Amino acid sequence: MSQLPLRAQLASALGRTAATLSRATGRGDGSVIGGRVGLMLEPDLLRKLAADRKLVLVSATNGKTTTTRLITSALQELGEVATNAFGANMPAGHVSALAANKDAPYGVLEVDEKYLPEVLDTTNAGVVCLMNLSRDQMDRAAEIWLLAQKWRRALDGRPVHVIANCDDPLVTWGASSAARVTWVSAGQRWREDSWCCPECGGPLDRAGFGNGGQGLTAAQIADTNWACRECGFRRPEPSWALDGEYVRDPQGQHWRLDLQLPGQANRANAAVALAVAAVFGLEPGRALPRLRTVTSVAGRYTTVERDGRSMRLLLAKNPAGWLEAFDVADPALPIILSVNAQGPDGRDTSWLWDVDYRILRGRPVFVTGERRLDLALRLAVAGVPFQLCESFEQAVAALAPGKIDVIANYTAFQKIRAEFGRAV
Amino acid sequence: MQSELSIVWIYPDLLSTYGDQGNVLVLEQRARARGIPTRTVHVRSSDPVPRQGDVYLIGGGEDRPQILGAERLRRDGGLHAAIERGAALLAVCAGYQIMGTVFGGEEGQPVPGVGLLDITSGRGERRAVGELAAEVDPALGLPTLTGFENHMGVTRLGPGVRPLSRTIVGTGNGDGTEGCYAGRIIGTYLHGPALARNPALADLLLSWVTGPLPPIDDTWYQALRDERLRAVLPR
Numbered sequence: 001m002s003q004l005p006l007r008a009q010l011a012s013a014l015g016r017t018a019a020t021l022s023r024a025t026g027r028g029d030g031s032v033i034g035g036r037v038g039l040m041l042e043p044d045l046l047r048k049l050a051a052d053r054k055l056v057l058v059s060a061t062n063g064k065t066t067t068t069r070l071i072t073s074a075l076q077e078l079g080e081v082a083t084n085a086f087g088a089n090m091p092a093g094h095v096s097a098l099a100a101n102k103d104a105p106y107g108v109l110e111v112d113e114k115y116l117p118e119v120l121d122t123t124n125a126g127v128v129c130l131m132n133l134s135r136d137q138m139d140r141a142a143e144i145w146l147l148a149q150k151w152r153r154a155l156d157g158r159p160v161h162v163i164a165n166c167d168d169p170l171v172t173w174g175a176s177s178a179a180r181v182t183w184v185s186a187g188q189r190w191r192e193d194s195w196c197c198p199e200c201g202g203p204l205d206r207a208g209f210g211n212g213g214q215g216l217t218a219a220q221i222a223d224t225n226w227a228c229r230e231c232g233f234r235r236p237e238p239s240w241a242l243d244g245e246y247v248r249d250p251q252g253q254h255w256r257l258d259l260q261l262p263g264q265a266n267r268a269n270a271a272v273a274l275a276v277a278a279v280f281g282l283e284p285g286r287a288l289p290r291l292r293t294v295t296s297v298a299g300r301y302t303t304v305e306r307d308g309r310s311m312r313l314l315l316a317k318n319p320a321g322w323l324e325a326f327d328v329a330d331p332a333l334p335i336i337l338s339v340n341a342q343g344p345d346g347r348d349t350s351w352l353w354d355v356d357y358r359i360l361r362g363r364p365v366f367v368t369g370e371r372r373l374d375l376a377l378r379l380a381v382a383g384v385p386f387q388l389c390e391s392f393e394q395a396v397a398a399l400a401p402g403k404i405d406v407i408a409n410y411t412a413f414q415k416i417r418a419e420f421g422r423a424v
Numbered sequence: 425m426q427s428e429l430s431i432v433w434i435y436p437d438l439l440s441t442y443g444d445q446g447n448v449l450v451l452e453q454r455a456r457a458r459g460i461p462t463r464t465v466h467v468r469s470s471d472p473v474p475r476q477g478d479v480y481l482i483g484g485g486e487d488r489p490q491i492l493g494a495e496r497l498r499r500d501g502g503l504h505a506a507i508e509r510g511a512a513l514l515a516v517c518a519g520y521q522i523m524g525t526v527f528g529g530e531e532g533q534p535v536p537g538v539g540l541l542d543i544t545s546g547r548g549e550r551r552a553v554g555e556l557a558a559e560v561d562p563a564l565g566l567p568t569l570t571g572f573e574n575h576m577g578v579t580r581l582g583p584g585v586r587p588l589s590r591t592i593v594g595t596g597n598g599d600g601t602e603g604c605y606a607g608r609i610i611g612t613y614l615h616g617p618a619l620a621r622n623p624a625l626a627d628l629l630l631s632w633v634t635g636p637l638p639p640i641d642d643t644w645y646q647a648l649r650d651e652r653l654r655a656v657l658p659r
Binding site for chain 1: 450
């Protein structure tokens with residue numbers, strides 16, 4: 001790793017300089033620009049930086065950043081780990097992450113869903129972790145069945161160990177071409193993108209159809225089984241399983257998670273992280289204490305304070321993400337919702353109609369963000385009373401001191417974070 | 425219409441890519457606000473389409489589900505029977521294309537459609553993604569159409585249909601018109617929750633079944649429409 005060819009060493013050093021400049025001038029956190037500069041000087045830099053390391057690639061629609069953090073924490077039990085902790089999940093971000101920690105024998109990289117085949121090719125990573133696929137920013141993202149097909153082709157015949165969530169039919173289909181797969185039953189609450197068989201298009205028999213994707217009962221959520229009525233494609237038998245607060249390992253032993261990160265989605269992320277750790281010989285008994293040290297990830301789940309108001313920030317970028325955020329939000333607290341539609345959010349707000357907001361009835365709800373009127377109509381049609389606010393500050397001021405939940409989509413979330421500092 | 429308004433959402437398992445549920449919710453809310461009870465059926469693509477519904481909805485989807493949806497609807501025949509009975513239909517995006525006689529498949533190859541609208545669709549050169557605004561056919565007496573489109577389709581209208589609108593901003597059918605209508609069928613490229621931004625279109629569909637409707641409180645619908653049209657219309 002430290003034996004990079006001269007050109008790669010130079011590219012990597014100049015990249016780090018650019019990253020430092022980016023941070024020093026306040027233009028960004030440096031995780032993209034540094035990698036871009038490096039790649040410009042040495043296009044093969046990622047391959048060279050990846051060589052001789054034990055690498056894990058982490059991909060999904062939701063939970064990539066958090067799961068990357070959890071796996072990183074676990075593997076730190078074994079040694080130094082290079083990682084793109086701030087969600088810069090395309091090749092430039094990977095170069096920055098690996099260049100920043102050249103001697104780390106381990107690497108855990110969050111990878112954008114579309115880039116997974118390319119990054120797998122370049123890095124020759126030995127472990128790939130796949131969690132979920134659902135609708136996300138359709139005005140710019142690829143269609144998810146096509147994504148799963150790309151995964152399937154990229155993994156076909158490759159000597160890679162895949163850890164995948166078998167409760168998500170599309171992920172299962174995408175992962176099942178790999179030579180070696182460890183299946184984890186990590187649950188799937190959002191099912192609107194997987195009623196049809198990814199293999200043949202036939203109907204999948206599974207719990208919960210017909211309620212518009214929301215309001216699955218606890219029994220339906222717990223029932224994670226699925227099978228195609230026509231072609232026989234079915235959920236593989238998992239060797240790891242999330243069971244409420246516990247994870248069952250392949251030996252049948254149950255481990256109570258006791259995470260500091262809240263919610264079912266994070267317990268699912270932890271289940272997958274434990275299965276990845278086991279690939280490296282790390283038992284849950286050693287990995288779990290590490291996972292429990294994680295409190296917030298790139299601002300997600302952070303609590304920020306202002307004028308006696310204590311606000312917990314939840315990021316939700318797509319319908320599945322909103323279901324997860326609702327699971328974490330406290331029904332007894334007032335809630336501020338902020339929605340934008342800039343490039344990174346997707347310019348189309350149609351997805352608001354895939355989210356069932358009725359769960360918010362009875363809470364004081366405050367609506368803000370650049371597309372607050374889209375959200376206002378959505379809530380009005382759902383019969384959820386709300387107060388419209390010109391700005392986040394106005395919403396905060398309208399609330400009495402005390403605890404408040406905040407759910408925001410990407411740029412809305414970043415704006416709030418920028419205002420309260422980038423505490424992680 | 426019997427004692428309650430029956431809304432049938434066709435194939436949400438195949439054709440509901442992005443917020444299509446919004447059209448169901450808006451119809452329900454606008455009927456309820458007028459004291460009309462509603463009942464909504466979500467029809468899976470493996471199940472028969474009920475013939476006795478009042479308003480039918482079909483949404484958008486990826487190439488492969490679109491082809492499957494068209495095949496299953498043709499084989500099933502339930503929607504044809506309902507339309508013959510006088511039911512209303514809103515067909516959106518991929519759902520709009522398959523109502524024609526032919527549409528473009530995964531590689532642009534012609535695929536036979538359901539044949540309820542006299543239109544043919546193919547694949548355009550580039551994807552039309554963005555806000556759309558259009559002036560509705562004056563014969564329908566509706567305000568400016570507003571919404572979001574995201575498709576690669578180009579649709580040619582035959583003599584059996586009329587253009588729903590003429591585009592001011594956006595691509596629509598690709599020839600300066602957007603969507604079409606014939607009888608009680610409306611087709612549009614405005615994807616997802618088209619009715620949320622166009623409540624008058626929702627009322628048109630409802631009134632075809634229920635008769636004339638009294639006005640209701642449209643504050644939030646109007647606020648969103650005003651904001652969107654201000655954002656996209658040329659000054």
